[in-house]
Amino acid sequence: MDRKINIVIDTFGGDNGAKVCVKGAIQGIKENPNVHIFLTGKKEELNKLLSEYEYDKDRIEVVNATEEISPEEHPVEAVRKKKDSSLVVGLNLVKEGKADAFISAGSSGAILAGGQFIVGRAKGVKRTPLAPILPTSGKPSLLIDCGANVDAKPDVLNQFAEMGSIYMENIMGVKNPTVAIVNIGTEEAKGNALVKETYPILKANKHINFIGSIEAREIPSGKADVILTEAFVGNVILKMYEGMAKMILGEIKGAFLSNFKSKIGALMVKSSLKKVLKKFNASDKGGAPLLGLNGLVVKIHGNSKEMEVISAIKQCTKFVENDVCGKIIEGLKAEEEE
Amino acid sequence: MDRKINIVIDTFGGDNGAKVCVKGAIQGIKENPNVHIFLTGKKEELNKLLSEYEYDKDRIEVVNATEEISPEEHPVEAVRKKKDSSLVVGLNLVKEGKADAFISAGSSGAILAGGQFIVGRAKGVKRTPLAPILPTSGKPSLLIDCGANVDAKPDVLNQFAEMGSIYMENIMGVKNPTVAIVNIGTEEAKGNALVKETYPILKANKHINFIGSIEAREIPSGKADVILTEAFVGNVILKMYEGMAKMILGEIKGAFLSNFKSKIGALMVKSSLKKVLKKFNASDKGGAPLLGLNGLVVKIHGNSKEMEVISAIKQCTKFVENDVCGKIIEGLKAEEEE
Numbered sequence: 131m132d133r134k135i136n137i138v139i140d141t142f143g144g145d146n147g148a149k150v151c152v153k154g155a156i157q158g159i160k161e162n163p164n165v166h167i168f169l170t171g172k173k174e175e176l177n178k179l180l181s182e183y184e185y186d187k188d189r190i191e192v193v194n195a196t197e198e199i200s201p202e203e204h205p206v207e208a209v210r211k212k213k214d215s216s217l218v219v220g221l222n223l224v225k226e227g228k229a230d231a232f233i234s235a236g237s238s239g240a241i242l243a244g245g246q247f248i249v250g251r252a253k254g255v256k257r258t259p260l261a262p263i264l265p266t267s268g269k270p271s272l273l274i275d276c277g278a279n280v281d282a283k284p285d286v287l288n289q290f291a292e293m294g295s296i297y298m299e300n301i302m303g304v305k306n307p308t309v310a311i312v313n314i315g316t317e318e319a320k321g322n323a324l325v326k327e328t329y330p331i332l333k334a335n336k337h338i339n340f341i342g343s344i345e346a347r348e349i350p351s352g353k354a355d356v357i358l359t360e361a362f363v364g365n366v367i368l369k370m371y372e373g374m375a376k377m378i379l380g381e382i383k384g385a386f387l388s389n390f391k392s393k394i395g396a397l398m399v400k401s402s403l404k405k406v407l408k409k410f411n412a413s414d415k416g417g418a419p420l421l422g423l424n425g426l427v428v429k430i431h432g433n434s435k436e437m438e439v440i441s442a443i444k445q446c447t448k449f450v451e452n453d454v455c456g457k458i459i460e461g462l463k464a465e466e467e468e
Numbered sequence: 469m470d471r472k473i474n475i476v477i478d479t480f481g482g483d484n485g486a487k488v489c490v491k492g493a494i495q496g497i498k499e500n501p502n503v504h505i506f507l508t509g510k511k512e513e514l515n516k517l518l519s520e521y522e523y524d525k526d527r528i529e530v531v532n533a534t535e536e537i538s539p540e541e542h543p544v545e546a547v548r549k550k551k552d553s554s555l556v557v558g559l560n561l562v563k564e565g566k567a568d569a570f571i572s573a574g575s576s577g578a579i580l581a582g583g584q585f586i587v588g589r590a591k592g593v594k595r596t597p598l599a600p601i602l603p604t605s606g607k608p609s610l611l612i613d614c615g616a617n618v619d620a621k622p623d624v625l626n627q628f629a630e631m632g633s634i635y636m637e638n639i640m641g642v643k644n645p646t647v648a649i650v651n652i653g654t655e656e657a658k659g660n661a662l663v664k665e666t667y668p669i670l671k672a673n674k675h676i677n678f679i680g681s682i683e684a685r686e687i688p689s690g691k692a693d694v695i696l697t698e699a700f701v702g703n704v705i706l707k708m709y710e711g712m713a714k715m716i717l718g719e720i721k722g723a724f725l726s727n728f729k730s731k732i733g734a735l736m737v738k739s740s741l742k743k744v745l746k747k748f749n750a751s752d753k754g755g756a757p758l759l760g761l762n763g764l765v766v767k768i769h770g771n772s773k774e775m776e777v778i779s780a781i782k783q784c785t786k787f788v789e790n791d792v793c794g795k796i797i798e799g800l801k802a803e804e805e806e
Contacts, residue, residue: 267719314703321618346705350708366684367684385741392737395732397733398732402724406723
């Protein structure tokens with residue numbers, strides 16, 4: 131029999147409240163027979179929400195947590211002080227080995243800080259990157275790093291390239307994933323000091339399939355499986371993705387509603403457009419993994435619905451079944467020894 | 469009588485050949501009574517193209533240049549070696565004081581290098597930023613810097629903020645333009661080392677209307693008039709703009725063509741959509757100015773048509789009439805003396 135997979139869902143911090151976490155958990159245990167779920171949050175509320183469903187009571191456990199961490203709080207301080215928050219209680223379950231993975235729609239800063247300080251870095255890992263999946267007009271790409279490691283050094287980026295490759299291979303099923311570094315030109319001599327220093331290290335790394343530089347304009351077309359960059363630039367790319375999509379789609383919606391003829395036309399293109407837009411909805415890809423920890427921490431969008439929770443449960447299951455943590459430790463060790 | 473304004477148009481390097489430059493020049497002198505134009509490039513070809521029009525022969529002058537600089541060449545080497553290229557011949561006219569401004573659709577790298585090495589920096593200017601106009605769902609923003617100054621220091625960024633403000637006020641007619649620095653959060657304590665160091669300098673600068681940090685997701689909504697960032701990040705933002713717009717519009721086009729019903733619907737929304745897309749066409753805003761030189765150098769898109777050339781001529785005219793060069797020198801001097 132396969133091993134039991136224990137997953138924590140932090141039920142606080144999402145825009146849609148604890149109910150989408152509960153609904154996702156119920157469906158998650160149905161779809162993944164080895165999964166056991168801990169729901170951290172307000173016991174009374176969670177039990178009330180759970181009472182509306184028929185499910186195997188042995189497979190979903192409520193762990194009471196009385197405090198909440200909001201995005202406005204200083205992440206590191208909040209994680210230190212609020213010992214009884216749903217986030218800290220949940221991450222401690224991973225730290226103590228009671229759980230393999232942790233999912234939260236809460237404060238990004240607190241998730242990054244808590245992952246690093248409570249769960250802790252795996253052996254050999256210098257920094258822990260946050261790596262969201264970007265929808266593209268081709269295959270989805272992993273953007274690594276969008277986390278807290280601004281001004282990271284070349285050796286750190288090199289590790290990120292390896293972790294990202296292992297993730298794409300094991301979770302997204304991409305064989306020999308391509309890695310490209312974000313640059314302002316495609317020639318090897320181009321770039322800022324960090325890129326120029328990192329490029330030859332990546333080129334010499336036998337454990338990754340490095341294909342050189344990628345200009346930001348090529349990112350939306352899905353030119354590489356792993357898009358490597360330092361966290362400041364990674365954040366800018368991720369936010370440009372969101373901002374541009376919102377702006378362009380908003381303008382188009384405005385155009386559709388601008389007169390009677392266009393309103394009728396919009397009704398006729400609606401179903402075809404929906405298909406396209408679905409492609410850009412990453413809700414079936416799970417959340418953004420925080421890699422390199424002793425366990426998996428997944429950040430899902432603040433506005434996640436049960437679909438995102440279910441996908442994240444599946445993502446955690448794959449992560450554990452394929453021993454991605456172990457593979458990262460092995461991979462970095464092999465690189466270190468060369 | 470107003471002073472004569474002399475503008476060079478480099479006729480090599482654009483995707484649409486010399487003919488759009490000639491057509492733009494013909495229209496440019498009609499619209500701007502004080503403008504005199506130098507066309508640098510192959511004399512025979514240019515004279516042949518000009519012969520198709522009726523125009524005031526005293527106001528358009530062909531200056532022969534036998535060499536061409538392609539985007540594949542190393543910019544600095546090309547500018548040094550190809551003394552008889554349309555780009556170098558044109559920039560020398562500005563250097564010698566025969567022209568006030570220079571417009572080119574050629575190699576960005578060569579324009580940046582030539583601007584700096586041939587035309588030269590104005591007094592007090594540390595670095596010369598390239599500052600394209602970004603279309604947004606609100607007012608257009610100036611993105612400064614997208615040039616060659618990667619890894620710029622805080623004092624350099626502070627100068628860019630001033631130059632960008634002077635440009636927006638004098639060319640785009642924005643009173644007291646707002647300046648925001650690109651960051652990964654809006655709190656003052658957020659950011660990488662460069663942003664953290666630059667932030668208090670901008671805050672203390674009395675010559676600009678600094679409104680704090682801007683996250684990349686807010687850029688497409690036009691939240692600030694001047695978007696300040698180091699050139700590596702600026703390039704990423706600019707290329708994401710292009711790449712995302714191309715990708716999303718491509719996907720939407722695909723959706724429109726996917727079946728008969730959507731094709732009919734597309735015909736009905738077409739005119740409304742065109743109005744929206746026109747907003748994102750910056751062809752009426754001129755090109756990207758390279759600021760802080762002893763003169764104005766304008767980079768227009770490689771695929772520019774005569775409309776862009778005409779807009780750039782107007783932009784150069786405004787620049788000279790409002791003495792933006794002088795204002796930049798004065799502004800930086802005042803800041804230095806404080």
